[in-house]
Amino acid sequence: MTVQFGNPDRPNSYIGKTVPRPNARRLVEGRGKYVDDILLPRMVHVVFVRCPFAHARINGIDISGAKSVKGLVRVFTGAELAEVCTPWVAVLAHLKGLKSPPQHPMAIDRACWVGEPVVAVVATSRAAAEDAAGLIEVDYDPLPVVGDMMTALDKDTPVLHPEMGDNLAFQRLHEEGNVDSAFASAHKVVSARFRTARHTGVTLEPRSILVDWNPAERQLTAWHATQAPHMMQSVLATHLEVPESRVRVICGDVGGSYGIKVHVYPDEMATAAIAKIMGRPVKFIADRLESFSTDIHARDHEIEARIAVDEAGNILAFDIDDWTAIGAYSVYPRTSAIEGNQVVNLCGGPYDFANYRAKTTVVFQNKTPTCQYRAVGHPIAVAITEGLVDMAAAELGMDPVEIRRRNMYADDSYPVTSPAKMRFEGLSHHQSMDKLMQLMDYDALRVDQAEARSRGVHRGIGIASFIELTNPSPFMYGIGGARISAQDGCTVRMDPDGSIVALSGVTEQGQGTEAMLSQIVAEGVGVPPSNVRVITGDTQVTPYGGGTWASRGAGIGGEAALLSARALRDSILEIAAAMLQADQVSLDIRDGAVVDNDTGAARMPLEELGRIVYFRGDTLPEGLPRELVQTRHYIxxxxxxxxxxxxxxxxxxxxxxxxxxxxxxxxCVEDCGRIINPQLVDEQIRGGIVQGLGGALFEEIHYDEDGQLLNGSMADYLVPMAAEMPDMVIGHVETPTKESTLGAKGAGEAGTAGAPAAVMNAINDALRPLGAQVTEMPFTPERILRALGAIED
Amino acid sequence: MSEIFRAQVDIDLRVNGEQVAARVIAGQHVIDFLREELGLTGAHASCEHGVCGACTIRVNGQAVRGCLMLAAQLDGAEVWTVEGLSDNNTIRDLQDAFVARNALQCGFCTPGMLVSAEELLAQGGIPERGKIREHMSGNYCRCTGYEAIVDAIETVARQRAGKANS
Structure with a gap:
């Protein structure tokens, strides 16, 4: 029996409704339990002495000054930790040619960025550990710095890791059709140079981990603010040489992730190594400067790009030359080549065109490593594509909406494979554009813009179409050799009181995973969502799964939940049929009770069935299966x-x-397939948009030419505040994926993917009559005034 | 240690309506004192620069940054945190509105957000959305994009104004 999604009056119709999040009440009362809220007996705190240079040889470490600090317990060097924690190399086999040197939990002889950990200081309080860390002397010899991205491969630039041969981490060229002849014969060719700034996620909860090693049980337990507990279980087991079965990762409340908390961080591995050495709980909570200097950065790209169009505005070709600098190491285990690779995969995404060339060049430098951050590569690819499309429209004197309508894949053209070799099962670009036009009243807005212009007020309208990659298969990481699960599982259980417990491998980072799962399980079994308790984030308890990344929670975790809930429903009905001496197909479960399928008449509450199964099993037929637990996985x-x-x-x-x-x-009009909870989807999109707006207008990590981080505080790195953000109108088109019963695709990254391009195009729409154009993010007042020629020095 | 530079300071204060006597390290911030010494983990340390507002609590009737004030300055103070404001139902309507509007995602900023929002609402009237946005700009949220928070605060202002007039 399948779910009748088309019928809003169906019984137990919780999928598609806004229901409250079960964990929200706890959080508004200050009863959350984040890692820093956890205290364990004999717990100690670790802080790190970090390299103040972008590149330096470590000649010696003198800890004598710290010894007098009350509360100091122990000090560790990189060499000591290397004895218990093996190094990692962040490459993936399917990213051909990607290279990166072995990385240790702490620098040993040489540190490669400002903030790399060099010495670990353990004390009975964080304050004492900080006091002691301040008294440790490290003798450094500064080494030549590789700072600039575009000269990293030049002959006279020093090689950051001599054993790698050069500073090239990865390069990929993709070519389809005949790009050169398309450009040679085009009616118009438009070129531009784009830049997206180095960002970081600025999770309000800093990275946090508390690790305990119990030597008696030979068990490692990590309470970790993470998006991928099972991945971390595997990583900790591998590098601390403990069987995977003896590592438990618990992920309770997490204070914001956005991709920042899905990576392996040297200081977190050091914390686990120290716990294993000391045999007691060790807590590491990053402070804000550590967040800015050691959380992964992202989006540091420079791109030369051009588009070719014919007289009618048909897109003939895109040619993209993307460069990115990823810091000193590729980040484990997802690697730092994915973002550039995504730019190659995603440019031109919405459009039906034939000739495509895209190249990404990924280089090492002495800065904080970069890796996957919300909407990985999308904001870059969308800015390039949509920026060029708008510029071409302007060249042709064509409306920006019209040029898009002319080129977007027709809504009935699917399935289709793009020139980047991406396969689209079913998209709705035209329907989405129609809905956007209606929501924003495009024509009226153009009138308002013209009226403002007549008063000397410069307003602009910017449009950005986009595609977003969600529900990843093992093609993302698994085929490259990473132990990162693309599959996810859910176990659903009925307890004696008729309540349902669902255990899922996907995690809650605040996006509403637990609410989404409770709705699906409630509908799948036939109980109210309030009667479903959801448990996530414990590798010893939940089915194996990937966690939260690449917008996979609803599409993959949700499908596993639906399949397991339906299986439990069948098990319950089989028992009910035996008890009621009825035909199983004549029964249904509605609102927590077994009912007649046809009439809806109540036959038996689930708690009565639970009482009989758990306490009076003797009254049931001997051979009757009585498994009120079901597990299903989905990939x-x-x-x-x-x-x-x-x-x-x-x-x-x-x-x-x-x-x-x-x-x-x-x-924003977005098509994420089946919507499970409209409010949660809208709020994911709004939050994502604002992260994209931050990138467009404010966010930029600054380094000087010596590789020194210049703005490592929230006072200096600007993120959006309430006052400068707009109200956002969200609309939807629903094209469910046919691959799953549920039909859900991801929604968490769409906002971030498209917002920077929309803002860039709107600014340029406002500036075009003044002959100015900006393509370098963020669009600060200074950059806009320079584009206008108001600042020239 | 001389009287003018003591390493530890004795303080007497009321926290969430309860009497507290403590000897605190002179350099300890209020947020660390509340979290580590009193187990009040609702408010959070985040930017530690007084910028983000995650540590916002109420001291002597005013919203205060817990990361910018020293525990030693609390002698004689009346302190309220999200735990106490929840227990005595002071902000129940605001909490209900935050839950109903999903004006929180990860929830890390929320305890500080609520204290700041209550400070605005306590001034009475129905503030314009722009005024709400301006007032809440000392509280960062990276999850929601702020609109839901503004909506929730506006809703409560209307509810309270309605009750005051009826």
Whole structure:
């Protein structure tokens, strides 16, 4: 029996409804339990002495000054930790040619970025550990620094890791059709140079881990603010040489992730190694400077790109040359080549065109390592694509909406394979654009813009269509050799009181996973969502799974939950049929009771069935199966990824005197397939948009030419605040994926993917009559004034 | 240690309506004192620069950054945290509105958010959305994009104004 999604009046119709999040009440009362809230007996705190240079040889470490600090317990060097923790190398076999040197939990002879851990100081309090760390003297010899991305491969630039031969980490060229002849014969060719700034995630909860090693049980337990507990279980087991079965990773409340907490960090591995050496619980909570200097960075790209169009505005070709610098190491185990690879995969994504060349060049440098951060590569690819499409439209004197409509894949053209060799099962670009036009009243907005212009007020409208990669299969990481599960599982159990417990391998980072799972399980079994308790984030308890990344929780974890819930429903009904001497197909479960399928008449509450099964099993037929626990797993197999699509629009005002951009309003129409909880989807999109707006207008990590981090605090690295953010209108088109029963695709990254391009296009729409254009993010007042020629030095 | 530079300071205060006597390290911040010494883990340390507002608590009737004030300054103070404001139902309507509107995701900023929002709401009236956004700009949220938070605060302002008029 399948779920009748089309019928809103079906029984137990919780999928598609806004239901409250079961964990929200706890969090608003301050009863959350984040890692730093956990105290264990004999717990000690570790802090790290970090390299103050971008590149330096470590000649010696003098800890004598620290010994007088009350509360100091022990000090560790990199060499000591290397004895209990093996190094890792962050490469994946399917990213051909990717190279990176072995990385240790702490630097041993040489440190390669400002913030790399060098000495670990353990004390009975964080304050004492900090006091002691301040008294440790490290003798450094500064070494030549590789700072600039575009000169990293030049002959006279020093090689950061001599054993690697050069500073090239990875390069990929993809070519389809005949790009050169398409450009040679085009009606118009438009070129531009884009830059996206180095960002970081700025999770309000800093990275946090508490690790205990129990030598008596030979068991390692890590309470970890992470998105991927099972991946971390495998990593900790491998590098601390403990059987995987003896590592337990527990992930309770997590204070924001956005991709930051899905990676392996040297200081967290050091914390686990220290716990194993000391045989007692060790806590590491990053402070804010450590967050800025050691959380992964992202988006540091420079791109030369061009587009070729014919007279009618048909796109003939894209040619993309993308460069990115990833810091000193590729980040384990997902690697730092994925972002550049995504740019190659995603440019031109919404459009039906024939000739495509894209190349990414990924280089090492002496900065904080970069890796996957929310919407990985999408904001870059969308900015390039949509920026070029708008510039081409302007060249042709064509409306930006019209040029998109002319080129977007027709809604009835699927399945289709793009020139980047991405396979699309079913997208809705045209329907989404129609809905956007209606929501924003595009024509009225153009009238408003013209009226403002007549008063000398410069407003702009920016459109950005996009595709988003969600529901990844093993093609993302598994085929490259990483022990990262693309499959996810769910166990659903009925307890004697008729309540349901669901244990899932996907995790809750605040996006509403537990609410989403409770709705699916409630509908799948036939009970109210309030009667479903969801348990996530414990490798010793939940089915094996991948966790939260690449917008997979609802599409993959949700499908596993639906399959297991339906299986439990069948088990319950088999028992009910025996008890009621009825035909199983004549029964259903509705609102927590077994009912007649046809009439809806109540036959037996689930708690009565639970009482009989658990306490009076003697009254049931001897051979009757009585398994009130069911587990199912789900993995995508027909498509490597389930692509979603959407379109965003920004309306804004540029003050040409000050260069300040004021966001007036923002729209997003998104197609994430089946919507499970409309409110949670909308809020994921709104939150994602604002992260994208931060990248467009404010966020940029600054280094000087010596590789020194210049803005490592929230006072200096600007993130969006309430006052400068607009209200956002969200709309939906639903094209469920046919691969799963549930039909859900991901929604968590769409906002971030499209918002920067929409803002860039809106600013350029406002500036175009003034002959100015910006393509370097963030679009600060200074950059806008320079584009206007108001600042020239 | 001389009287003018003591390593430890004795303080007497009320926290969430209860009498507290403590000897604190002179350099300890209020947020660490509340979290580590009193087990009040609702408010959080985050930026440690007074920028993000995750540590916001109420001291002597005002919203205060727990990371910018020293515990030693609390002698004689009346302190309220999200735990106490929850127990005595002061912000129940605001909490209900946050849950109903999903004005929180990870929840890490929320205890501080609620204290700041209550400070605005206590001024009475129905503030414009722009005023709400301005007032809440000292509290960062990386999850929600703020709109739901503004909606929830606006809803409560309307509810309270309605009750005051009826």
């Amino acid at each position: 995508t197999s027909e498509y490597p990824f389930a692509f979603t699509n959407g379109v965003q629009a920004s309306y804004l005002e540029v003050d040409t005197e000050t260069g300040v951009v004021t966001l007036l309003k923002h729209w």
